[in-house]
Amino acid sequence: KCRLIACEEAWTIPEVAAELQKVARSPTQSLDKLLVKGIYDADHDTSGYGKMNFLNGLLDVEEQRLPQMDEYGVDMHLLTLTAPGVQMFDADTATELAALANDRLAEICAKRPTRFAGLGSFAPHSPKRAAKEVERVMGELKLNGLIVNGHTNGDYFDDYRFWPIFEAAEALDATIYIHPRGPSDTLKGPLQDYAMDSAMWGYGVEVGTNMLRMMASGLFDRFPKLRICVGHMGEMVPYFIWRINFMNSRAQKVGRAPKTERSMEEYFRDNFVFTTSGVEDPLALRYAIDRMGIDNVIWAIDYPYQPMKPAVDFIENFACTDAERHALCHGNAERVFHIA
Numbered sequence: 001k002c003r004l005i006a007c008e009e010a011w012t013i014p015e016v017a018a019e020l021q022k023v024a025r026s027p028t029q030s031l032d033k034l035l036v037k038g039i040y041d042a043d044h045d046t047s048g049y050g051k052m053n054f055l056n057g058l059l060d061v062e063e064q065r066l067p068q069m070d071e072y073g074v075d076m077h078l079l080t081l082t083a084p085g086v087q088m089f090d091a092d093t094a095t096e097l098a099a100l101a102n103d104r105l106a107e108i109c110a111k112r113p114t115r116f117a118g119l120g121s122f123a124p125h126s127p128k129r130a131a132k133e134v135e136r137v138m139g140e141l142k143l144n145g146l147i148v149n150g151h152t153n154g155d156y157f158d159d160y161r162f163w164p165i166f167e168a169a170e171a172l173d174a175t176i177y178i179h180p181r182g183p184s185d186t187l188k189g190p191l192q193d194y195a196m197d198s199a200m201w202g203y204g205v206e207v208g209t210n211m212l213r214m215m216a217s218g219l220f221d222r223f224p225k226l227r228i229c230v231g232h233m234g235e236m237v238p239y240f241i242w243r244i245n246f247m248n249s250r251a252q253k254v255g256r257a258p259k260t261e262r263s264m265e266e267y268f269r270d271n272f273v274f275t276t277s278g279v280e281d282p283l284a285l286r287y288a289i290d291r292m293g294i295d296n297v298i299w300a301i302d303y304p305y306q307p308m309k310p311a312v313d314f315i316e317n318f319a320c321t322d323a324e325r326h327a328l329c330h331g332n333a334e335r336v337f338h339i340a
């Protein structure tokens, strides 16, 4: 039986949940508010999220999560502070709560080192303090990388103000997982209806846009060793990579996009890995492996938003070679997230 390490497993702490309840009751126009109200202020839910009761699953580690992992044969969860993380809070509160969540996560991983690994959080809107937290996460706390949820106050990661964070992560060989959150105020336009704000569509558009801005801006010429992980089978980019590459190369030739040392396809292949979280489609997974290479594809559940058993059945029934299974189920995760 193959070791199973699930790599986009959501979790939170009561202090972050309490602060998000304040956000739910605040006048913010952020599109994340729909989900935040539903999950963290369920009595005032208008999105239906309150009925799905994700909060218990997010707060829980040992009551339901671990017994289910035992029942379904999941060896490890790589735990991540769930979206939108601390990014809707003011920079000081965000910095403090990220550090608190990181301390709690380190305790969970130290208590059960063969069952839990973790990605630390930071406050992108305080980049210098965020870079320090990256160093603390990878050093003192011995966690396995970093998690962040897309834009912060509408700014994307091609913006030089975030670069101290990438400098620290690259120097420490720390992978940064870019998880979705609701599209930014400038992107949200027609994405506010029909539940398109989050997992069905807006999440993919939000992260995909961030990814393309990072690649097309030449960020990876500046940080050639920086490794980014994304979820949800690569947030639609693998399917579209030929067209993205063709059109960006053409735009560079006619001076419409900045010249870069490598092509978009090379940046995506060299500087990104992606997980299968929330996309339990064997054809999509086979295409992703064949198109981007098995070393770039990592299994994940996306618990508690995805139920655990179907995600385990999906990967155990997936037709692949032993070498592919080894890479998908734990080999790539061990390399990318420094898991022993």
Ligand SMILES: COc1cc(C(=O)O)cc(C(=O)O)c1
Pocket: 035, 082, 083, 084, 198, 199, 278, 302, 305, 306
């Ligand atoms: C932060 O809240 C989330 C909600 C859902 C959902 O299924 O509604 C999915 C994800 C996710 O795909 O990570 C996240």
Ligand SMILES: [Mn+2]
Pocket: 008, 010, 179, 231, 277, 302
């Ligand atoms: Mn997720």
